[in-house]
Amino acid sequence: MSDVYLETIDLACERDWRPLFEHLNISVKPKDMLQVSGPNGSGKTSLLRLMSGLMQPTAGEVLVKGRRIQQQRGELASNLLWIGHAAGIKGVLTAEENLAWLSALHHKANYEQIWRALAAVGLAGFEDVPCYTLSAGQQRRVALARLYLESAPALWILDEPFTALDKQAVTQLELHLAAHCNKGGMVVFTTHHPIQNVPDTFRELDLGRAIE
Numbered sequence: 001m002s003d004v005y006l007e008t009i010d011l012a013c014e015r016d017w018r019p020l021f022e023h024l025n026i027s028v029k030p031k032d033m034l035q036v037s038g039p040n041g042s043g044k045t046s047l048l049r050l051m052s053g054l055m056q057p058t059a060g061e062v063l064v065k066g067r068r069i070q071q072q073r074g075e076l077a078s079n080l081l082w083i084g085h086a087a088g089i090k091g092v093l094t095a096e097e098n099l100a101w102l103s104a105l106h107h108k109a110n111y112e113q114i115w116r117a118l119a120a121v122g123l124a125g126f127e128d129v130p131c132y133t134l135s136a137g138q139q140r141r142v143a144l145a146r147l148y149l150e151s152a153p154a155l156w157i158l159d160e161p162f163t164a165l166d167k168q169a170v171t172q173l174e175l176h177l178a179a180h181c182n183k184g185g186m187v188v189f190t191t192h193h194p195i196q197n198v199p200d201t202f203r204e205l206d207l208g209r210a211i212e
């Protein structure tokens with residue numbers, strides 16, 4: 001039996017009658033890392049949203065474990081960790097509170113697990129302050145701390161996860177994503193940064209070339 005987890009079949013996307021891509025056939029299986037690249041406006045975020053079931057394609061299908069995504073909402077919800085372009089954290093909540101409610105989407109993490117994840121992203125000492133008082137890079141780290149929770153699910157779809165991070169944090173995140181893939185996880189992400197540390201399974205999909 002195929003171990004492909006996520007698949008697009010002849011996928012096409014138009015926004016405001018503008019074709020972004022068509023006939024896109026990609027598959028993601030355990031251990032895979034896929035970088036979606038391309039110029040601004042080429043449809044990277046749109047593709048990630050389609051793969052997460054957050055948008056409908058113009059044509060084609062997204063399959064999860066070989067079945068249409070519409071029939072696999074529960075399967076996807078329990079296995080997908082989506083971090084969008086905006087950090088998606090609430091400024092009035094503390095880093096700990098943000099992680100508590102975000103982790104509840106899968107398996108609610110306890111206090112020790114949350115503090116360990118925050119320490120892993122360099123936020124020891126910032127657990128209790130409202131997030132609006134944190135810098136942009138620190139706020140991004142709060143969102144990314146979800147990737148360090150022991151209960152993090154297998155499929156990570158990340159839109160521009162490196163935004164606002166300093167050099168050292170970029171390297172750390174690259175290594176963490178590669179380690180997740182090496183352990184059998186899956187990562188689909190966009191970035192405009194050249195990425196240095198990748199697993200053997202790394203592939204790049206350039207949407208700038210998806211439509212001539």
Ligand SMILES: Nc1ncnc2c1ncn2[C@@H]1O[C@H](COP(=O)(O)OP(=O)(O)OP(=O)(O)O)[C@@H](O)[C@H]1O
Nearest residue numbers: 015016018020038039040041042043044045046047
């Ligand atoms: N909510 C929306 N309604 C209509 N059109 C949209 C919407 N969001 C995006 N678009 C259009 O879809 C196209 C692709 O946008 P998308 O955000 O997928 O590109 P991107 O490759 O992720 O860009 P960037 O590198 O700037 O983040 C753009 O032309 C954009 O104007």
